[in-house]
Amino acid sequence: MGKSARKTHLHGFHIRVGHMVPFASFLMPMWYKGIIPEHMAVRNFAGIFDISHMGRVLIDGPGAESLLNHVTTNDVSTLVPLSAQYSTMCNEQGGIKDDFILYRLEKEEFLVVPNTINRTKDYEWLVNQSRDCDVKVEDVSDSIAMFAVQGPRAEQTLQKICDEDLSKVERFKCSWTRLAGVGVLISRTGYTGEDGFEIFVWDVPTTKPDNAISVWNAVLEIGRGKGMEPCGLGARDTLRLEAGMCLYGNDIDEGITPMEAGIGFGQQYSPEEAQRLIPTLKT
Secondary structure, X not given: OOOOOEOOOOHHHHHHHXXXXXXXXXXXXXXXXXXXXXXXXXHHOEEEEEOOOOOOEEEEOOOHHHHHHHHEOOOHHHOOOOEEEEEEEEOOOOOEEEXXXXXXXEOOEEEEEOOHHHHHHHHHHHHHHOOOOOOEEEEXXXXXEEEEEEOOOHHHHHHOOEOOOHHHOOOXXXXXXXXXXXXXXXXXXXXXXXXXXXXXXXXXXXXXXHHHHHHHHHHHHHHOOXXXXXXXXXXXXXXXXXXXXXXXXXXXXXXXXXXXXXXXHHOOOOHHHHHHHHHHHHO
């Protein structure tokens, strides 16, 4: 897979210091220093993850909210601009096509972040479902870098290079700001069970990754010698397992419904739908 594998903006860094493995269509670091020290860094201080292998799909237009309320299981209308929610998309039988975080950037603009293995599937499904809607659906995965800084000292570390007071960015909220002089969207979300942030570096194709590299290096430099570690897929998996979070393709798939998977918190039902579900849940 090595020659044909897709690469993120940080590929040069990863191959220098990481232990690389195929993951979906990508070549990604399983660990740098080791899974256990990286896991403990996130629990005790903070760690930074390259999660640019995940998808980024923009849905923009007057029909965006209606489309997303049709294809996702949570209530998109409850989102104000610069807020986020956990949700799923399901097939006609109620099986989970994917689970993800959905961001409302503006009144008519949304960002969906599919799991890596579902990048193409989710994008094509959204395009297909949008044919009668007044929206534009765009796959922007390769032009936005995405990092996660997670751990009890994540806010303290990022604050040193951030223009905004991060204590005001609440859980499942996001903000446009600057990190190390680079414009980013930063959200208080994550996949580790710890407090932390996910960072979107806009307008950086993988062929011109300089701004993404600048942000990554600045975060590592601020945390150098204090407990900050770059973290690979191994620690990301052990951290999410410890936190009881699902991994698509392992814990959930199209043969499992959200209620069966125990992720009902990402669903909103009308009173009529709830009444239809109750007998099913009792049996």
